[in-house]
Amino acid sequence: MSVSAPGRAQAGRPAAKAGARRAATLAFAAQGVSVAAVYTTVPAVTEHLKMTPLLTTTTLVAVALMAGAGSFLGLAAVRVAGPVPTTRGALVTAAAALTLIGVAPGQATAVCAYVLFGLAIGALDVGINTRAAAIERAYGRSVFGSFYAAWSVGAVVSALLTAGAARLEWPVAGGLTVQAGILLVIAVCICAHALPAAAESTSPSAQPPLGRRLWTRLLPFGLVLLVVYVVDSTVSAWSAVYLRQTLAASLTVAPMAYAAYQAGTVVGRAATDRLVQRFGAGAVVRTAALSVAGALAGMAAAPSWPFAVLAAGAVGLGASVLAPLCLASAARLRPGASEAVLARLNLFNYAGVVTGGAVSGLLGSTGEFRLAYAAPAVLAVLVLGAARHFTQPPSAAVQEPATASAVQPKS
Template identity: 90%
Template structure:
């Protein structure tokens, strides 16, 4: 099967928005599976290999740093082979990395496996978001939320698989092998579907330079994305460890906070596109910021693991809408060079992951996990300040109602 050159629809194959959307949805789900597989197995891998808390923190930070590098490798791959081929290659690399994490005989092999996973997930991230931006342009309405809904469903499934494997007393390699198998099936099923030519990015040689001013226009979305991933990494990377160490949960129960967090994002993302069309992106962002702040405070104060699990679900409900709205809004700044814009925006993503993962891990290693969840609540102020920049373009925006409670039809 040939892959279309970047920015060029395949010849001889009819455009299929629905087919492209199905493939992108599957890949988003696979990405959610892979990330959840790594985060929810941290306690088991740590105990199996006897990793010190500081080394575990270093590994999680390393994954984020390598993902940042992988993002730019993915950008280069997109320009050579296209977004679809980049997604497939990144998925296959993640399969290898997950398998290695599970069977690593010692710490050095585990470190190499986590590094490889970070590179793979960074390349996959820029590839799939570039493809999603093109698909949204083809539809002419907000569809990014549906992709991240699939991501969250994948995360829930993966977290429950980790919990089930622990319940059945499988070795960590067994659970990771099942999750790697899911990624392999998705990689095999990936197909290329041409999109209408107007929605594709032009070839790299035809793209005008992005310019320094783009960084200024990206800053509001970057700040929100940074906050989102500070919160996400704090909950995703360390919630299982928090339940295990601070709230005395078993290995079977420890992944449930991650599962609840992702379940919350499923609910939030299922409604994201409708909420944006009904109330506008700015109002949705402001409401989400306040919910995240309150839920993080509740998670920090949880007296036992059931309360922490419920609070994690509420965090996911609020945080779920922010990342897709950031990415969709940023991609619209330069539709002719969305892959380059998203690669730049991903720097904020991984800066947030590094910051959240490192600070939470360091606080946790000193027994202060509660503070690690309370501190990010204050960052909601940054999200509230940036919310006004989330304006929809005219053909996708919600217009001001003529009377209270009435929404004008789209132009």
């Protein structure tokens, strides 16, 4: 995102950084709302349109695949227009997709709307994470956790809205339209704030080739992100269906596991930045991985829906720290081209979503949802080996020189 020279002169001021952080926080909250709106309405949409379990699973897998494609659309948009305009456009598109899912007259229209949502959410991922990486560089300390805490707050609010709409016996279109309206309001409210030049990514012409070596350095983070999103998609996409089909919960109660999961992530992510500063990123990652493994085992063995809801909250508490720390550490591999690094890392993200969503859906369609939660518990232990690769931001904040022309961004 480019700004004028006078704007650059103000970029180092605390007010500019604080404003950028507030805008990014709103954008992360909006993404949480949008993702939760889709996942928590899956039971209602499938029952309304009489979608088979196989079609539902295929559709959710398609959302993840399209999100992967959307990441590279987002990368192109960030390089042309900047992360903030990219974020606005993606939010508007996601709002349109949510509305279309709600009013879809048939299965084909609904599937197309889900595909559109996937593209939008992938572009949104790149836009907001690129902006978050620049803001963290400007602050010179861990702030990624606070952004993902806002994501989780948005998701909890959305899940509760879905539950409330079901309680009031609203049609699914009503609840989704309300949540689409939230996205539109946030898209209008967010605005760009100038950051120090050294905090921003370089222009496309100034970026060196990323090279094959970057993929090697990304692998540990990719493994962690893959596991995180296998866990996340298993809980997010299928917890409502798990409670409904396996634990005999009502449509009003079914979204509560997702709400508890996201409530756990709010607590975990709110504490992430302080925990990293006190204990170090590696120690936090190791503790989180062990917590996730235990909580997933508890969710798989839950005798009734209240136990599953509590276990889902515990999963969120442990898993919440992994994604923001993973993205923050990966962005520091090439600070001047963070949008390109994050777009590539997102491939692991959506591979995890596809794997978790597909396997969980297939197991659930055969009545084996408990196994779908037990298997990721084993995968969570793999995260322990990658913990040593996690880094922390430099202690000193980026300083802006007196004139914009006096500095060249580092590649």
